[in-house]
Amino acid sequence: MLEKRTPLQINQAIKKIMEHTIEGKTEVVSITECDQRYLGEDILATNDVPLFTRAAFDGYALRLIDTADASSNQPIELKVVEELGAGMVATKEIGPFETTRIMTGTMVPKGCDAIIMLEAVKVVEKNGEKYIVIKRKVKEGDHISYRGEEAKNGDMILKKGTKINPGVMAVLATFGYSKVRVAVKPKIGIFVTGSELLDVDEPIQNGKIRNSNSFMIASQVRRAGGEPIYLGKLPDVLDTCTNAVDAAIKDVDMLITTGGVSVGDYDLMPEVYKALNGEVFFNKVAMRPGSVTTVAILNGKFLFGLSGNPSASYVGFELFTRPVIKKMLFCENTHLRASVAQLNVDFPKANPLTRFVRSKLYFENGKLLVDPAGLDKSNVVMSLAHTDSLAVLPGGKRCFQKGDQVQVLLLDDEGSSDTMSR
Numbered sequence: 319m320l321e322k323r324t325p326l327q328i329n330q331a332i333k334k335i336m337e338h339t340i341e342g343k344t345e346v347v348s349i350t351e352c353d354q355r356y357l358g359e360d361i362l363a364t365n366d367v368p369l370f371t372r373a374a375f376d377g378y379a380l381r382l383i384d385t386a387d388a389s390s391n392q393p394i395e396l397k398v399v400e401e402l403g404a405g406m407v408a409t410k411e412i413g414p415f416e417t418t419r420i421m422t423g424t425m426v427p428k429g430c431d432a433i434i435m436l437e438a439v440k441v442v443e444k445n446g447e448k449y450i451v452i453k454r455k456v457k458e459g460d461h462i463s464y465r466g467e468e469a470k471n472g473d474m475i476l477k478k479g480t481k482i483n484p485g486v487m488a489v490l491a492t493f494g495y496s497k498v499r500v501a502v503k504p505k506i507g508i509f510v511t512g513s514e515l516l517d518v519d520e521p522i523q524n525g526k527i528r529n530s531n532s533f534m535i536a537s538q539v540r541r542a543g544g545e546p547i548y549l550g551k552l553p554d555v556l557d558t559c560t561n562a563v564d565a566a567i568k569d570v571d572m573l574i575t576t577g578g579v580s581v582g583d584y585d586l587m588p589e590v591y592k593a594l595n596g597e598v599f600f601n602k603v604a605m606r607p608g609s610v611t612t613v614a615i616l617n618g619k620f621l622f623g624l625s626g627n628p629s630a631s632y633v634g635f636e637l638f639t640r641p642v643i644k645k646m647l648f649c650e651n652t653h654l655r656a657s658v659a660q661l662n663v664d665f666p667k668a669n670p671l672t673r674f675v676r677s678k679l680y681f682e683n684g685k686l687l688v689d690p691a692g693l694d695k696s697n698v699v700m701s702l703a704h705t706d707s708l709a710v711l712p713g714g715k716r717c718f719q720k721g722d723q724v725q726v727l728l729l730d731d732e733g734s735s736d737t738m739s740r
């Protein structure tokens with residue numbers, strides 16, 4: 319008789335994994351190397367931004383008091399005493415009824431408290447001197463960006479664990495971070511198991527299939543922020559698998575295998591864990607696909623035994639492996655971002671297990687809709703190419719109908735509101 323496996327609820331399985339202590343490491347890299355990585359420390363403002371009070375428009379810097387009585391009936395004239403472009407610094411202080419022609423980004427001369435745009439004035443020349451004619455009152459601060467209005471020196475700007483994106487790159491450069499402390503990418507070893515597996519460039523043979531899991535998992539590892547290390551395919555031979563896992567786990571932060579975790583004659587992973595004295599956290603989860611996902615600890619490191627079935631393997635990774643990678647990258651939110659969408663098809667059969675339907679999201683008339691990305695079976699690979707989300711259909715007696723609101727987990731969405739300081 320086969321050993322009966324007791325399924326764990328999904329939340330309990332995730333909790334078990336997340337309670338295991340695993341530390342991320344940091345390293346310092348050049349700003350040119352840090353894009354798309356994760357901050358390894360909080361980023362503080364190293365100066366005020368803007369650095370100095372500057373013009374936000376091309377125009378004339380002036381004293382408000384001089385324009386107080388200006389109107390179309392009573393235009394005022396200001397004498398242009400200097401002309402400045404960005405990067406230049408005023409050499410003259412502005413006196414009564416004087417102005418400086420100033421371009422966007424230029425430091426505002428002392429004594430000026432507003433800018434009037436070039437388009438709003440008329441320039442006249444008298445005795446070889448330039449004057450501007452103003453026909454309206456100017457408001458305080460018009461077209462001026464004040465020193466420190468965005469950030470003050472010492473402010474906490476970005477939290478450790480924030481993903482570096484184009485905006486973060488701009489902020490890092492603004493504060494002079496030519497070197498950036500980032501999280502070291504966790505090294506994730508990948509074995510695929512199965513005597514039926516062919517390499518991608520091998521000719522097709524009777525009864526065999528091409529290995530696709532290693533490419534899929536490597537891409538998922540990269541999407542999660544880790545560094546995949548493909549270690550090859552293993553035949554369904556116990557000693558070969560045991561020795562390979564034993565040797566490989568030493569050189570990586572965690573190891574993923576696909577295949578061989580179910581109850582078949584050649585499903586050897588349970589025996590591999592036994593032979594190596596691995597501590598198995600669980601080998602059955604109340605979900606579909608991915609019910610056979612097995613997670614164990616070996617020498618303090620995670621060993622993820624994902625299913626051989628591509629869709630099951632895909633979902634198992636996103637639910638159980640991704641959060642561990644995110645934790646090692648110091649991310650505040652380790653789980654997939656969730657949203658709510660309107661189901662666009664019926665699921666008339668109730669299922670005791672919670673289902674994660676590989677799905678595609680789209681907008682129609684301002685509503686977020688979700689459609690299965692293809693055939694909804696655990697052994698399917700095709701639908702994965704169209705998948706951008708997982709629609710969650712909770713297990714139980716309930717069936718689901720077109721129009722129902724369901725939770726969707728976003729696969730390509732990093733989320734930002736959780737990691738940016740507000």
Ligand SMILES: Nc1nc2c(c(=O)[nH]1)N[C@H]1C(S)=C(S)[C@@H](COP(=O)(O)OP(=O)(O)OC[C@H]3O[C@@H](n4cnc5c(N)ncnc54)[C@H](O)[C@@H]3O)O[C@H]1N2
Nearest residue numbers: 510512529530531532577578579580585625626627630696
């Ligand atoms: N009697 C039972 N049979 C099965 C059960 C069960 O509970 N009782 N569970 C089913 C479920 S659910 C799943 S999921 C699969 C899990 O299978 P394994 O993890 O043991 O994986 P394999 O048997 O090695 O392979 C399954 C399937 O996937 C293909 N495969 C394997 N590796 C790759 C790869 N690298 N690239 C592409 N495809 C791969 C393999 O050829 C098989 O077709 O078990 C059910 N059975």
Ligand code: MOO
Nearest residue numbers: 607608609630696
């Ligand atoms: O682990 Mo299986 O995916 O439930 O089909």
Ligand SMILES: [Mg+2]
Nearest residue numbers: 578580582585
């Ligand atoms: Mg099997």
